[in-house]
Amino acid sequence: MKRLVWPLMLAALLAGCAGEKGIVDRGDYKVDTRRQAQAAYPRVKVLVIHYTADDFDASLATLTDRNVSSHYLIPASPPEKGGKPVIWQLVPERDLAWHAGISYWRGATRINDTSVGIELENRGWQNVAGQKRFAPFSAPQIDVLAKLARDIIQRYQIKPANVVAHSDVAPQRKDDPGPLFPWRALAAQGIGAWPEPDRVAFYLAGRSAYAPVEEGSLLTLLERYGYEVKPEMTDVQRKRVISAFQMHFRPTRYDGIADAETEAIAQALLEKYGQG
The missing domain is CATH 3.40.80.10 (Peptidoglycan recognition protein-like)
Structure with missing residues (x-):
């Protein structure tokens, strides 16, 4: 009979410890963290x-x-x-x-x-x-x-x-x-977005890189990708949005003018990363 006492005591002790798993002692009170909500998101995105x-x-x-x-x-x-x-x-x-x-x-x-x-x-x-x-x-x-x-x-x-x-x-x-x-x-090191060159070439479709395109259509693409575009923006404000995109993805020329290469880059980015 005595031989069973120690195993039973040990089992009870282990069960007690297991019962405390997920219970955080904060001094004056304890917090049960064993059930976590699914609708929780990190602050940093x-x-x-x-x-x-x-x-x-x-x-x-x-x-x-x-x-x-x-x-x-x-x-x-x-x-x-x-x-x-x-x-x-x-x-x-x-x-x-x-x-x-x-x-x-x-x-x-x-x-x-x-x-x-x-x-x-x-x-x-x-x-x-x-x-x-x-x-x-x-x-x-x-x-x-x-x-x-x-x-x-x-x-x-x-x-x-x-x-x-x-x-x-x-x-x-x-x-x-x-x-x-x-x-x-x-x-190239896994930090940030960049379009695939072959997809840019696909969307450029043989056009000259700086061939003009319709500004409104380009801004629609940039808005879909993530930039803020408002109907009431001035010409200068629209140009600044395009220039910001170009500085990031076509830094060799960032004049804010809507052209075919900028449009092709936006299309390739949307294809690769989806719209915001």
């Missing part, structure tokens, strides 16, 4: 890339002040510690940062609420003989950005079409990160 248009010290001061913030800041020349590049995290990813401002993407407004923002130290653009001249990004900066972006995308399962430029979500106000940002190279 979008990754927004910016440039700071200033040097590092000024950028850090601005992003830690009261008026604007971003989750991450990456220096143009990241310092190393223990043989690894150092970047700055200014806001926890779980918290909302004020980096996108008034914004829109794929049917959603208030992109701050659903995004992580990464700021890159970069001078932005200067007016040279009446034209915008953008500053390039350094290879070490882009290399560490790629590592960070991959981690964020994996953590939140961010879709390629939701890795965007600030100018994509706010084309009327912003140009960053500009036409020198290496979207195509990053897409």
Whole structure:
């Protein structure tokens, strides 16, 4: 009889422990987490890339002040510690940062609420003989950005079409990160969207790349992909939407003019990633 006591006690102890699985003790109370709702979604759905248009010290001061913030800041020349590049995290990813401002993407407004923002130290653009001249990004900066972006995308399962430029979500106000940002190279690493060249050629259908197309039809495609397009927009505003798209996907020419290649790129993107 005595031989059965210890096995029975052990079984009871194990059963008690199993019963506590999923019960979280928070000091003054306990929380049962064993039943999880199906209608639950992560806050983060979008990754927004910016440039700071200033040097590092000024950028850090601005992003830690009261008026604007971003989750991450990456220096143009990241310092190393223990043989690894150092970047700055200014806001926890779980918290909302004020980096996108008034914004829109794929049917959603208030992109701050659903995004992580990464700021890159970069001078932005200067007016040279009446034209915008953008500053390039350094290879070490882009290399560490790629590592960070991959981690964020994996953590939140961010879709390629939701890795965007600030100018994509706010084309009327912003140009960053500009036409020198290496979207195509990053897409080759699994970061963001890029059209298949053969499908662009298919939709171009032998037309000259810069052959004019109907602006309204192109804007309909861009709206379907994710950009904000309103019926009451002015000519300048419509041009800025097209230019933002071109800076991202056809940076060799981003004049905001509706042409055949821009139209073909939009069609290829919609085919690959669907509409927003």
